[in-house]
Amino acid sequence: xxxxxxxxxxxxxxxxxxxxxxxxxxxxxxxxxxxxxxxxxxxxxxxxxxxxxxxxxxxxxxxxxxxxxxxxxxxxxxxxxxxxxxxxxxxxxxxxxxxxxxxxxxxxxxxxxxxxxxxxxxxxxxxxxxxxxxxxxxxxxxxxxxxxx
Numbered sequence: 001x002x003x004x005x006x007x008x009x010x011x012x013x014x015x016x017x018x019x020x021x022x023x024x025x026x027x028x029x030x031x032x033x034x035x036x037x038x039x040x041x042x043x044x045x046x047x048x049x050x051x052x053x054x055x056x057x058x059x060x061x062x063x064x065x066x067x068x069x070x071x072x073x074x075x076x077x078x079x080x081x082x083x084x085x086x087x088x089x090x091x092x093x094x095x096x097x098x099x100x101x102x103x104x105x106x107x108x109x110x111x112x113x114x115x116x117x118x119x120x121x122x123x124x125x126x127x128x129x130x131x132x133x134x135x136x137x138x139x140x141x142x143x144x145x146x147x148x149x
Contacts, residue, residue, distance in 0.1 A: 012070065012082065012083060013030060013031075013082040013083060013085075013086040014030065014031040014068070014069035014070065014082060015028055015029070015030060015031070015065045015066075015069045015070075015071075015072065015082050015085070016029045016030060016031045016033075016065070016069060017029040017065060018063055018064070018065050018072055019063075020060055020061045020063055021037060023039070023041065024039065024040045024041040024044055024053075024054070024060060025037055025038065025039050025040065025041075026038055026040055026063065026072070026085075028085060028089065031069060036089045036092065036094075037092065037094065038085055038088050038089045038092060039088065039092060039134070040080065040085070040088065041054075042088060043080055043084055043085070043088055044080075049078055050078055050080075052076055052078075053074060053076075053078055059074055059075060059076055060074070062074050062075040066079070069082065070082050072085065090141075091134050091137060091138055092132075092134070092137055093132045093136070093137035093140055093141065094132070095126060095127065095128065095129055095130075095132065098126050098127060098132055098137075098140060099127050101140050101141075101143070101144055102123075102127070104144060104147065105143055105144065105147055109123045109124055109127075115143060116136060116139055116140070116143075118136070
């Protein structure tokens with residue numbers, strides 16, 4: 001009985017690798033092999049324990065994955081859980097995912113611009129290499145969710 005496990009729900013996310021990016025972004029590689037760029041700024045702004053990480057580039061660059069892959073750690077002892085990072089990742093969208101979303105929605109540049117309430121030129125830029133703001137990423141994911149229903 002000492003080796004029995006009880007499991008409820010899906011397994012907790014685990015981080016295989018992480019590397020700092022520009023600003024307060026990080027390239028996160030999950031145990032399942034997928035890789036995402038995640039903006040950690042919202043989490044770092046949310047708690048006073050991260051005050052130094054918000055402005056100290058060298059400290060931010062000291063990030064490492066914890067022994068069990070359940071969080072990111074920094075040299076000052078700060079930790080950010082993989083669960084929180086996964087939630088932040090859900091609010092991001094890269095340019096390839098944006099192009100895929102347009103295909104799935106069967107929208108042209110003009111159609112996507114109208115659905116998002118932005119200029120056609122911005123849609124064209126997001127399809128190429130312009131970083132996609134969080135509100136556009138969330139709106140695009142909402143459109144995808146609505147189309148699947």
